[in-house]
Amino acid sequence: MVVLGAGPAGLTTAYLLAQNGRPVTVLEADPIYVGGLARTVSYHGFRFDIGGHRFFSKSENVERLWSEILPNDMLECIRLSRIHFRSELMSYPLRPFEVIERLGVLEFARCILSYWQACVFPSHPAITFEDWAINAFGRRLFEIFFKTYTEKVWGLSCREISADWAAQRIKKMSLADAAFAALRQTPLSRRDTITSLTTSFRYPRLGPGMMWEKCAEKMCAAGGRLLMGRPVQELEYCAQTGRWRIVAQAKNGNSETFDAGTVVSSIPLTDLARMLKPELSWNALQAVQTLRYRDFLSAAVILRERVALQDHWIYVHEPAVRASRIQNYKSWSPALIPEPGLCCLGLEYFCNASDELWHMNDERLLKLALNELTQLGLAQPEDLVDGYVVRQPKAYPVYDLGYSGRVQLVLSELESRFPSLHLVGRNGRHRYNNQDHSMTTAMLSAANILAGERMYNLHKVNEDAEYLEEPVAKYSPCCE
Template sequence: MITVANTRPTVSSIVQSPDFPKQHFIVLGGGLAGLTAAQALLKKGCTVTLIEKGSQVGGLARTFEKEGFRFDIGGHRFHSNNLTVVNWLKDLLKSDLLTVPRTSHIYLNGQFVDYPIQIAKAISTFSPLKAAHMAVSYLASKVTERQRPEVSFEDWVIKRYGKALYKVFFEPYTEKVWGIPCNELSAAWAAQRISIPSFRKMVQQAIAPAKETPATAISEFYYPRAGFGMIPQALEREILDLGGTIYTNTSVLTCTPTSDGFEVAIQHQDGSHQTLRADQVVSTIPLDALLESIPDEWGSQEISQQYDLEYRDIICLFVALKKPQVSRDSWTYFPLKNLLFGRTHEPKNWSSEMVPDGSYTSLAIEIFASRGESVWQMTDDEILNQVVEQMDQIGWTNKADVHRSWVLRVPYAYPVYRIGYQEKLQAVKNYFSQWPNLHLVGRTGSFHYMNSDGVVEDVFRFIEKTFPETAVEVQPLTSATGRWM
């Protein structure tokens, strides 16, 4: 357990100055967004207190570590086309940053097909009749679907690829990930995430496979040698070196607006309470948690009652195996609905330091499920047994290989872009916008599907907005696409 000890500031010990360099910021949440914001604010000369509910910092970007095995919350690769972001990371991790080649497959029709999907290749795993049906459906969609409004994910994909391709390639995995029908998922999500080649390109690929890498298929990525969690850990060290305060195992009770800032009441693990004063608050915690912390007299209850945004949760099954390797993949995708798991990742393929020695390997297995669903209620043993049995059928591993296993249930993993979410999100954001010194930042805090590089860019934009006179140029957001999931 990493609990960071620093002297606790009391109300009177915080310097209250109208000059921005001495402003006190309270950062809610110690994931990548909160930590990056704290680091940047300290560098601007502010004082910072960061409050994290978990026992360690990192949030979704932390690395779980037990008995010499290391697992991310689903393998986390770092990729950005934004030089400012890449240089920030290189500066932070220096020689701890590896460059890892990427190879991924999707399990279709009992075969492992290259991922991101090259549709021409994937079609070839079907019978000629079915493949022809898909091609005809694709061509027909250019006429029959032209007028289709783009409201849902289903609309967006069918309009571009036809019903047959949609049914086989897009619908099963997407519904597995999100747990809702594709006609309830917003087209905005497809537009943000899917970037796959045109039909002309697909035909070209089928006739003469391209030598260059497709735009969506990043051929290599950055990875910290002892797991993605090295990024939050390095940030934590810098924050403390810069004089910041981090409280782990501490939850936010209330966040009360005052005439010149906020009063934030927190509760430490030992049950003790503390009230801190802040000139500005950066919130990276889920929107519903922030709403709950605002006292009723500010109308928060009314907004809470109308609040209707959902986050998708995830179950991570981490399995240590007494065998040297399962596959060479970076990730493997499993769209079949009868399989409990949706995606796997073999940490050793990214860095040898993820296992205690070369005779072992491990799998980080992602099971898409939300609180309240039956799979969420399964015991850890039930989850392990079902997954291992199914993996045995695929020929990947069996019970005798299992050395150790751990199950982590992770809430708030993905903001769900259900149709109509934009209006609901706007209403919540409008409510919070009455306080210009309250900033919603990051993926979880701003309900914006971003990878970690996008989160870092988001923090840079927040800093640029807050300190325009000292802004350095941050390139526009470049990171949103790249991978369908």
């Protein structure tokens, strides 16, 4: 059995299969790091995430697996985050009087009126992100809080983004929601209702990569094999033998071929479709070629620490600043910073690999990041010690208009034509998700493989990583 990709989804599948005595080989393109988007990059003893990774799930299976893999190294963190809004830092989740003070009583009254207007005359059906956000919070709040930040993140107009994204991600984290709740004094940050405002989460002492490094180690100890620096290039299915031929580039530049009865893929759907033989139908190929991704840059700036910043992260709403979010790694875990008196702030830039920002050299990017920190009042130029840039292509699957039908078409064709091909994870299923969702698709795939039939339909995993119906056959999932 071959697993493509050693991110959370690939490693979870491989770990569970190896624990159940199945021979499994994982092929990972990266020569150094496991963990994929949830890896932890190391630079001169500093460690940082590709965006801060909270470990939080409503799925008990996922929480239990994290504890099993890393029993002694999970920190309990109390979330602290703020928003840089109109040149000042503001609490998030919001505090009612701070909101009124910042917006002014008149503006706040306008927001309430526009919210009522949206309640009385909603857009129906809500197709775009803009329709959805205006229906939920009113035009005024949408324009103040959502429009700039969302367009900065996606590089698309809010009219080009599907309402699905809002329904999946924003409903539980909206600033407006928080504002209204705060004004009504309702406990919005309750663990079971508002995931994104969760007040506490777990975090591996040495970053999320620690979880996946340990998972890989345990998978190998159980008999699995992990081959790093092996970007898969071809995937051929032979209907007569029912076997797969997988070609990966080896470290010396030559090709290496693997034979397998089952393939689990967590690599981007668009890449998989390109390398697959026999080819997908014309319709499916057309559909997959239009799927898009948002790329991501993180400029980790190492600074002398003047004032200890407590926040885990800060959202940057200012349109004049290109960074969208700033991670403060020392708050996530002091063990990520090897020297006292220093800190490391990761400025996150959402962009496309075709943008000039992506091609800017590291020196210029770090200079931009330092200028923006200075502009926001979070550092002084003379505080700079060092820095490091991470470029992450395909960080976010884009939910543009009509994406959902295209994804369904491709997944359905792949699953019906290739019963021994299992698609798991975030880019593997083109689903904007957290680790827990990726892991749940992986756990259910492992259960399907062990049972020898597709008892679990992976389309039925919701955004909270919950499986929404009974399995079609009786079987205990391997992680219970």
